[in-house]
Amino acid sequence: MRSRVTRLVVMSLALVGCVALRGQRLARAEDIPVVEITAKRFAFSPDKITLKKGQTVKLRLHSEDVTHGFFVRPLKLDEEIPAGGTTEVTITPQTAGTFMTICDHFCGANHGNMNMTIVVE
Amino acid sequence: MKNTDRRSFLKIAGSSLGIGVLYSAYPAARAGGEVGAMFASLGKESGEAVTPFSFVQLSDAHVGFNGPPDPLGTKAFERAVEMINALPQRPDLVLFTGDLTHDTEDRNVHVERMKQFQEISKRIQVPMIRHVAGEHDAGLDGGALYREFFGESYYSFDHRGVHFVGLDNVSRAKPEVGTEQLAWLKKDLARFSKSAPIVVFTHRPLFDLRPDWEWFTSDGGDVMNVLSGYDNVTVLYGHIHRDDEHQTGNVRHYAARSLIFGFPDPTGVSGPRKPMPFDKEHPFKNLGIRTVKFNGKVRPGSLPLSIEDVELTAREFQGINGVQQLLRNPKV
Numbered sequence: 001m002r003s004r005v006t007r008l009v010v011m012s013l014a015l016v017g018c019v020a021l022r023g024q025r026l027a028r029a030e031d032i033p034v035v036e037i038t039a040k041r042f043a044f045s046p047d048k049i050t051l052k053k054g055q056t057v058k059l060r061l062h063s064e065d066v067t068h069g070f071f072v073r074p075l076k077l078d079e080e081i082p083a084g085g086t087t088e089v090t091i092t093p094q095t096a097g098t099f100m101t102i103c104d105h106f107c108g109a110n111h112g113n114m115n116m117t118i119v120v121e
Numbered sequence: 122m123k124n125t126d127r128r129s130f131l132k133i134a135g136s137s138l139g140i141g142v143l144y145s146a147y148p149a150a151r152a153g154g155e156v157g158a159m160f161a162s163l164g165k166e167s168g169e170a171v172t173p174f175s176f177v178q179l180s181d182a183h184v185g186f187n188g189p190p191d192p193l194g195t196k197a198f199e200r201a202v203e204m205i206n207a208l209p210q211r212p213d214l215v216l217f218t219g220d221l222t223h224d225t226e227d228r229n230v231h232v233e234r235m236k237q238f239q240e241i242s243k244r245i246q247v248p249m250i251r252h253v254a255g256e257h258d259a260g261l262d263g264g265a266l267y268r269e270f271f272g273e274s275y276y277s278f279d280h281r282g283v284h285f286v287g288l289d290n291v292s293r294a295k296p297e298v299g300t301e302q303l304a305w306l307k308k309d310l311a312r313f314s315k316s317a318p319i320v321v322f323t324h325r326p327l328f329d330l331r332p333d334w335e336w337f338t339s340d341g342g343d344v345m346n347v348l349s350g351y352d353n354v355t356v357l358y359g360h361i362h363r364d365d366e367h368q369t370g371n372v373r374h375y376a377a378r379s380l381i382f383g384f385p386d387p388t389g390v391s392g393p394r395k396p397m398p399f400d401k402e403h404p405f406k407n408l409g410i411r412t413v414k415f416n417g418k419v420r421p422g423s424l425p426l427s428i429e430d431v432e433l434t435a436r437e438f439q440g441i442n443g444v445q446q447l448l449r450n451p452k453v
Binding site for chain 2 (some may be wrong): 023067071080099100101105111
């Protein structure tokens with residue numbers, strides 16, 4: 001009887017612990033700032049964002065028309081944004097600087113001018 | 122054999138015509154002996170003897186493009202055709218390295234642009250014209266319309282002992298060649314020995330020239346790994362609308378100017394690329410016609426230029442510089 005109670009207590013504590021840990025993880029995920037970026041021929045909106053070095057952010061990339069790319073070599077980002085769809089990518093920039101980001105999925109006549117700036121400070 | 126020795130009997134010229142680049146490979150002394158032995162050796166590599174010939178590279182005509190920064194449409198392209206036809210020695214071959222046309226979402230309009238490109242290019246009086254696509258030809262439809270007009274988007278052929286390989290780094294919409302084409306390339310080159318002369322022509326640079334201007338091919342390193350197994354490789358490309366030379370390992374890369382508008386030297390330029398401004402006084406400036414003299418006479422319906430006003434700027438290479446790399450390490 002005594003061991004059964006002990007087992008119940010241990011199991012309850014473990015359950016509470018799991019829930020608490022999960023809650024903590026959820027809270028952490030929710031704490032990550034989300035930056036919304038919209039791609040539409042032939043521009044990104046906004047055309048400039050500022051991130052903090054070492055801070056994790058989620059970029060939520062949405063296309064309002066055709067498939068676009070989202071490429072910035074120094075930040076190791078090379079994403080595809082499907083036509084009318086959304087792509088999410090989480091990054092923690094480690095290098096401060098100003099980085100030009102381009103659409104690298106050919107999207108039409110003015111594709112070569114589709115870019116935005118990511119500043120890491 | 123020392124390179125200096127080869128220099129003494131080999132003369133391989135790459136002349137920048139402005140309109141593109143004329144390359145030629147020929148022995149300076151048409152004698153037997155060592156020269157004959159070397160060319161015979163090269164012939165064994167490719168199945169055909171290397172014999173003297175020249176070819177022209179043209180790039181980025183963007184037929185259908187009108188408006189700033191260049192309001193001249195196809196004038197520079199047509200001028201280039203005239204200049205090729207006026208060359209004292211007729212080239213065997215013209216290689217067109219992409220962006221033959223400017224893209225449009227209207228398929229019928231793009232068809233008309235392809236037809237217009239063909240109508241102008243067929244005036245070139247050379248036995249053979251070969252093309253690869255640019256992203257403005259093939260990026261929106263995966264190259265379907267381009268293939269209807271020009272055939273497969275990547276292929277190879279032999280000409281006078283030199284192996285030519287056309288690579289497609291535009292049809293997948295992103296700047297890449299892709300695993301299927303890489304496998305094909307390995308297989309295509311497998312029959313050649315290390316010293317075979319190989320010319321690769323493609324649209325985008327196969328190295329990181331300026332990635333944030335999309336002047337790169339994401340799997341270009343994989344292509345270069347395949348090519349690194351060969352000693353005598355030259356890569357010709359377009360896309361950047363300016364001339365450029367670059368060395369990776371044994372491979373020399375050359376970009377041709379465009380026939381529509383120029384881009385500046387990216388060195389030291391931050392931010393987005395901007396086309397070179399149009400110069401009314403010198404309408405072909407930065408387009409590839411390296412030296413243009415304005416004659417001061419403007420005739421209605423024609424450019425204020427005459428053929429005599431355009432000088433061909435010779436850029437002649439000898440020894441181990443330039444396109445003579447085709448023959449840099451022959452087995453003798």
